[in-house]
Amino acid sequence: MALLAFCMLIFSVDYNIVYVALPEIGREVGFSAQSLQWVVSAYSVGLGGALLIGGRAVDRLGARRMLVLALGLYGLASMAGGLAGSPGLLIAARVVQGLGGALLFPATLSLINTSFSDEERGKAYAWWGTAGASGAIIGSMVGGLLTNYLGWEWVFFVNVPLCLIAIAGLLSNFDADAVQGDARGFDLPGALLATGASTLLVFGLISGPEAGWASARTIIVLAVGLALGVGFFALEARTADPLAPSRLFGYRGLLTAILIIFVFQGAINTLHYLFFIQLQDVMGYSPLQAGLAFLPMSAVAMLGSNKLLPLVVKRWGVRTALFTGMLGVGTAMIVLAASMSTSHSFWPLLPAVLLWGLFAGMIYPAMFMAAGSDAAPDEQGVASALAQTSAQIGGAMGMAALIAVANSGLDLGEGAHNAVGDVVNGLQLAALVGGVAAIAGAFLAFRVKSQKAAAQDTDVQAAPEPAITEAAQPQTIN
Known part of the structure; x- marks a missing residue:
């Protein structure tokens, strides 16, 4: 449990640690102001782009095997990123880190869902969510310290020993995987279509604001991505052994999680962006100060994941946790909108920050609990990958839309200078719109399903328990 939380x-650390180092990376590696976002x-x-193929690889080739591979990719790419002397090399290293994440994320969730009893699984999800929240603290704070005292390279180098420790722990504490099904039946055409569609859609949504939504590049990239996506679903309907079986979309828990994650990630990604702009561009915080300003949010998020979530799920079920969490995140965005101003004081922002941390920390693991609730053991990897793919696309779309709202009243021409009050007005409007969408x-x-309905279904479906064969036994943890 602790080892999977460490993974x-x-x-989470790798996702958050690079933000505070961006200005120094831009200066020393040679990124332009426009190209720096690609770090x-x-x-x-x-x-x-690789989540679906990563999730299916976890199901087919084994969660432990893929998790070890993911950590190896993370470590090697982190070393390459720290040694990179040009923008192209650093961007390539970051893409490889993303590929590692596409294996790591579904592998950890698959091991949680197949390695623990029902009672222990809730605790494992709580610790998994706590690790994600604490990664935001460690990433923001340690990233600032490393950048200030050792240089930007160390926000990459620090991952290498962490990956080695995790690999050693996995090899010594988890049994080797048994390959699920016939690995030769892996849906390669579906994998290529899914990877191409996801990559182009995410790329188009991220690069759209820079290139222009009406530019030929943006239109072509998004159109080809959508066409590949349509082709993927058409192919999957006719394939005997599909990458993402169509029955998955009939699982109420998974489909609901995909929809909620799409909305949540768009809101939460924008919330991070708006908060950083408020702290640095409006209030004049340094990168280290901005990182430290995330401490209250991240600390309360750990409380939400590790204390509030188990309490709510045990008493009222996952449905209540999802509803309460989204309601709380939406309320936090509206409170943040009301508290933003041209003042340099952090205290008016604190209530919104605490609400944000508590409810985001609670709902994040709850969404993935719902995503895996109906899936079979050999579907856990692809189910979590579908959910996280929704997070990536929803995050990109939501952030693009709400940043456009924030900038709608500003002069974005080269050399333009906008009044701080106008910037704050845009931030407030974007936070308000995002909050209403989250609610x-x-x-x-x-x-x-409610907790009562789920329990009734379990009772109806209950039958004499068959003998557990060796292949059906849960993963053993030494």
Whole structure:
């Protein structure tokens, strides 16, 4: 349980640690102001493009095997990123880190869903969510410290020993995988179509604001991505052994999780962006100060994951956790909109920050609990990959739309200078719109079965338990 949480910590740290180093990376590696975003975006393209194939590889080739491979990719790409002397090399390293994440994320969730009893699984999800929240603390704070005292390279180098420790722990504490099904039946055409569609859609959504939504590049990239997506679903309907079986979309818990994650990630990605702009561009915080300003949010998020979520799920079920979490995140965005101003004081923002952390920390693991609730053991990897793919696309779309809202009243021409009050007005409007969208998304939670209904279904379906064969036994943890 602790080891899988540690793997999730690596994922979360790697996602957050690079933000505070961006200004120094831009100066020392030679990125332009426009191209610097690709230090972050390249990771998202690699992650979002490979999640489906990563999830299916976990199901077919084994979760432990793929998790070890993921950590190896993380370690090697982190070393390459720290040694990179040009923008192209650093972006390539970030793409490979994203590929590692596309294996790591579904592998950790698959091991949680197949390695623990029902009672222990809830605790494992709580620790998994806590690790994700604490990664935001460690990433923001340690990233600032490493950048200030050792240089930007160390936000990459720090991952290498962490990956080695995790690999050693996995090899010594988890049994070797038994390959699920016939690995030769892997749906290669479907994998290529899914990877191409996801990559182009994420790339198009991320690069759209820079290239222009009406530009030929953006239109062509998104159109080809959509066409590949349509081709993927058409192929999967006729394939005997599909990458993403159509029956998965009939699982109420998974489909609801995909929809909620899409809305949630768009809101939460924008919330991070708006908060950073408020702190640095409006209030004049340094990167280190901005990182430290995330401490209250991240600390409360750990409380939401590790304390509040188990309490709510045990008493009222996952549906209530999803509804309450989305309602809380939406409320936090509206409170943030009301508290933003041209003042340099952090205190008016604190109530929104605490609400944000508590409810985001609670709902994040709950969404993936719902995603895997109906899936069979050999479907856990692809189910979690579908959910995380939704997060990547929803995050990119939501952030693009809400940033456009924030910038709608500003002069974006080269050399333009906007009044701080106008910037704040745009931030407030974007936060308000995002908050209303999140609250509306909360009502999707009622598609999930209530705790009582789920218990009744279990009773109806209960039957004499068959003898457990060796192949059906849960993963053993030494």
